[in-house]
Amino acid sequence: MEPRIEISNEKKLVGKRLTMSFADYKIGELWRSFMPRRKEVANSLTNDLISAAIYKPGHFTNFRPTGEFERWAAVEVANFDRVPEEMEIFVLPGGLYAVFNYKGLNTDNSIFRYILEKWLPDSGYILDSRPHFEVLGDKYKSNDPASEEEIWIPIKLKHD
Numbered sequence: 001m002e003p004r005i006e007i008s009n010e011k012k013l014v015g016k017r018l019t020m021s022f023a024d025y026k027i028g029e030l031w032r033s034f035m036p037r038r039k040e041v042a043n044s045l046t047n048d049l050i051s052a053a054i055y056k057p058g059h060f061t062n063f064r065p066t067g068e069f070e071r072w073a074a075v076e077v078a079n080f081d082r083v084p085e086e087m088e089i090f091v092l093p094g095g096l097y098a099v100f101n102y103k104g105l106n107t108d109n110s111i112f113r114y115i116l117e118k119w120l121p122d123s124g125y126i127l128d129s130r131p132h133f134e135v136l137g138d139k140y141k142s143n144d145p146a147s148e149e150e151i152w153i154p155i156k157l158k159h160d
Contacts, residue, residue: 001100001102001111001114001119003098003099003100003119003153004098004099005096005097005098005099005155006096006097006099007094007095007096007097008092008094008095008096008097008152009094010091010092010093010094011050011076011091011092011094012076012077012078012079012080012089012090012091012092013050013052013072013074013075013076013077013089013090013091013092014041014074014075014077014080014083014084014087014088014089014090015034015041015050015072015073015074015075015087015088015090016030016033016034016072016073016074016086016087016088017030017070017071017072017073017088017090018030018033018070018071019068019069019070019071020068020069020071021065021066021067021068021069022065022066022067022109023065023066024066026071027051027071030071030072030073031051031073033073034073034074035073037084037086037087038075040084040087041075041077041083041084041087042077042081042082043077043078043079043081043082044075044076044077045075045076045077045078046075046076046137047137047138048075048076048135048136048137048138049073049074049075049135049136049140050072050073050074050075050076050092050133050134050135050136051071051072051073051074051133051134051136052071052072052074052090052092052131052132052133052134053069053070053071053072053131053132053133054069054070054071054072054131055069055129055131055132056068056069057129060116060127072090074090092131092133093130093131095128095130095154095156096125096128096154096155096156097152097153097154097155098115098119098120098123098125098152098153098155099150099151099152099153100115100150100151100153101148101150102148102149102150102151103146103147103148104145104146104147105143105144105145105147111151112151115151115153120153120155123155123158124157124158125155125156125157125158126155126156126157126158127153127154127155128154128155128156129154130154131154132151132152132153132154133152134149134150134151134152135149135150135152136149137149137150
């Protein structure tokens with residue numbers, strides 16, 4: 001699976017966040033708290049959902065399943081004029097990304113293992129320390145093998 005390489009502009013997000021680890025993965029809890037209130041977010045730019053992850057530097061080089069990170073369930077907005085109660089704002093920085101079009105269930109994280117353990121080392125890039133995110137668009141269907149999403153991995157050129 002070959003990605004397209006793309007420069008993303010900065011994105012303004014409004015949503016909810018939760019600290020978790022892969023050993024204590026609370027993604028369902030996060031989305032269950034966000035989705036019933038999603039329509040309260042004003043100024044959405046699209047119908048897409050954004051699932052962002054903020055990892056500490058070295059998270060994947062010294063990987064431990066118990067290593068904590070912050071996960072967001074959000075939508076992109078034009079501005080932060082009206083943020084619903086109990087929701088927060090986040091500015092997703094722009095930059096260079098490898099964008100993988102993924103189809104299927106994403107329950108075992110095998111796509112991420114492929115990206116980080118196979119594609120990335122064989123590419124001319126290294127992981128950058130910016131947030132990772134997935135765009136869950138019109139073709140995304142939770143728990144459906146026909147589901148489609150875009151996986152955005154922050155990268156920078158490898159220097160020898």
